[in-house]
Amino acid sequence: METTLGTLLLVEDDPNDVMLFRRAKDKAKLANPLQVVSDGEMAIAYLRGEGHYADRAAYPFPTLMLLDLKLPRKSGLEVLEWLRQAQGIHRLPVVVMTSSKESADVGKAYDLGANSYLVKPVAFDTLLAMVRALGMYWLILNENPELPNEDS
Amino acid sequence: MKSPPLKIALIYLIFSIAWILFSDRVLMLMVTDMQHLADWQTIKGIVFVLITAVLIFWLLQRELAATRYANATLQLQEKRLRKITDTISVAVFIHRGGRLRYVNPQAVAYSGYSEAALLNMDLWDLVHPDYRAMVMDRSQARLYDPGGRARYELKMITRPGEARWLEVTADTIDFEGEPAGLATAYDITERKRAETALRQLNEELEARVAHRTADLQATNQELEAFSYSVSHDLRAPLRAIQGFTQALLEDNADQLDASGRDFAERIHAAANRLDGLIQDLLAYSRLSRGEIRLKPVKLDSVLAEALAQHDTEITDTAAKIDVASPLPEVIGHHATLVQVVSNLLSNALKFVPPGVVPQIRIQAEASPDHVKLMIADNGIGIDPAHQQRIFHVFERLHGIETYPGTGIGLAIVNKGVMRLGGEVGVRSALGHGSEFWIELPIKGRA
Known part of the structure; x- marks a missing residue:
């Protein structure tokens, strides 16, 4: 039942961070498919199913979005603000995953409806532990809301 | 009391009646010879005339002397008054209905007109147009109701057309038998100029302060932006260095020889150290900038949280930690105190020296308004010569190889305690351990 595994959407502009995340995900044996977009506008296009993202077989609507805050074109906070207003998909769980520990960013992210806020660790082992916990909590334990992928 | 002529006439009248009443009787008693009575009568008449003449002369003379004296005094007073009005550095103008009737030399000096010219002018010809209506109104009003003394500042125009500030005191005076307007004035142009200069200086200063404040705010924002980008952008490549070196060591270990592995491990360790440095710097800068709201904090929970952060080290070193609980409550900020402790x-x-098990004793000492928290160890100690330096940023007493660290730890302690209104210090001798203490207030400060 490959198809029952929810897709993870990673919004991250740093290819190194993407690679490290992939490695951590593989090491954590997280089998969920991973889709990556590298800026805020692409994230919105993906969620809307615009352009080639209209093909939901290739680009399924995600079960969880991992969102960096500092992104080109549209910031993570803007994406979050748009998402929480968007019809039908506004309940998508969002875990902010960023470098900033600034309390202003943390507060703003929660104000805009982030479900969790994680700071990217420098040590890979810490990242690995974080990805393991993330997969366990958000993809296994957590009861997710109904989202468009179920009816498409 | 009475006019001198009346006085003289009265004295004459009283003396004459007294003479008439008494002289005849005295004559009757003294003279029995009727024949000589007529002669005595004549003599009596002549004596009367002589005495009254002397009396009248003497009285008149006295009156005249008094009048002369009064005149002389008056003249002296007038001379004195003139001397005063001539020398005084206040301008005096006397006018009736505006037309100038008297001016003193200072008035001439202020106005630049001659005395003769001034006495042909109206008071308001000297007043700056901005104040002319006011002066005219006030002068006219004085004709009907003297009012009393009034003081005001106005601008006058001198003959060369220069504007001068005067402080004027206006009143009413009796002049040549009729009420007239009196205006005394002195030049306050310099004072006004100084006031204006001072005001301008103040305004300039305020503008400069506002400018500086804006500059400072901009600098502060820049600093915030800087520390944001330090936390975000500097750490991103660091994650890559750390992560991929580890990947290299794990995934490609069989392709690396011993020195290759050593290199990769060194890169890995250096990246970790750099991360610690950046995190400490950020913590330090956050402590300087962040808003701290003071409230009661339980030192027990602060210590529990701080100890939890060092769980691994405590287990690894088998350190013995002795806490004299319960610890008291202080006024502070929980997160800052956790960081400090x-x-x-x-x-x-x-x-600690190599091979020595760390022994740490934590206790608190309460005084009426402070709590002193002491953390004593059995470590290598600090030479008294260095005990001041260690609280500054980037001060390190040991090589990275011996005791790793960023040199920011105690600077954070110092800054944190200072922001909480407390004090920090150390008691130590080389080789005999150290006792660091922080002193914190128990009561909030108003």
Whole structure:
């Protein structure tokens, strides 16, 4: 039942961070498919199913979005603000995953409806532990809301 | 009391009646010879005339002397008054209905007109147009109701057309038998100029302060932007260095020889150290900038949290930690205190001679308005010569190889305690351990 595994959407502009995340995900044996977009506008296009993202077989609507805050074109906070207003998909769980520990960013992210806020660790082992916990909590334990992928 | 002529006439009248009443009777008693009575009568008449003549002369003479004296006094007073009005550095104008009737030399000096010219002018010809209506109104009003003394500032125009500030005191005076307007004035142009200069200076200063404040705010924002980008952008490549070196060591270990692995491990360790440095710097800058709201904090929970952060080290070193609980409550900021205590614990655990098990004793001492928290260790101690330096940023007493660290830990302690309105210090001798203490208020400060 490959198809029952929810897709993870990673919004991250740093290819190194993407690679490290992939490695951590593989090491954590997280089998969920991973889709990556590298800026805020692409994230919105993906969620809307615009352009080639209209093909939901290739680009399924995600079960969880991992969102960096500092992104080109549209910031993570803007994406979050748009998402929480968007019809039908506004309940998508969002875990902010960023470098900033600034309390202003943390507060703003929660104000805009982030479900969790994680700071990217420098040590890979810490990242690995974080990805393991993330997969366990958000993809296994957590009861997710109904989202468009179920009816498409 | 009465006019002198009346006085003289009265004295004459009283004397004459008295003479008439008494002289005849005295004559009757003294003279029995009727024949000589007529002669005595004549003599009596002549004596009367002589005495009254002397009396009248003497009385008149006295009156005249008094009048002369009064005149002389008056003249002297007038001379004195003139001397005063001539020398005084206040301008005096006397006018009736505006037309000038008297001016003193200072008035001439202020106005630049001659005395003769001034006495042909109206008072308001000297007044700056801005104040002319006011002066005219006031002068006219004075004709009907003297009012009393009034003081005001106005601008006058001198003959050369220069504007001068005067402080004027206006009143009513009797002049040549009729009420007239009196205006005394002195030049306050310099004072006004100084006031204007001062005001301008103040305005300039305020503008400069506002400008500086804006500059400072901009600098502060820049600093915030800087520390944001330090936390975000500097750490991103660091994650890559750390992560991929580890990947290299794990995934490609069989392709690396011993020195290759050593290199990769060194890169890995250096990246970790750089991360610690950046995190400490950020913590330090956050402590300087962040808003701290003081409230009661339980030192027990602060210590529990700080100890939890060093769980691994405590287990690894088998450190013995002795806490004299319960610890009292202080006024502070929980997160800042956790950071402070955690840094002190980290040092106590770290700076021990090789092979020695760290022994740390934590206790508190309460005084009426302060609590002193002491963290004593059995470490290598600090030479008294260095005890001041260690609280400054980037001060390190040991090589990275011996005792790793960023040199920011105690600077964070110092800054944190200072922001909480407390004090920090150390008692130590080389080779005999150290006791760091922080002193914090128990009561909030108004």
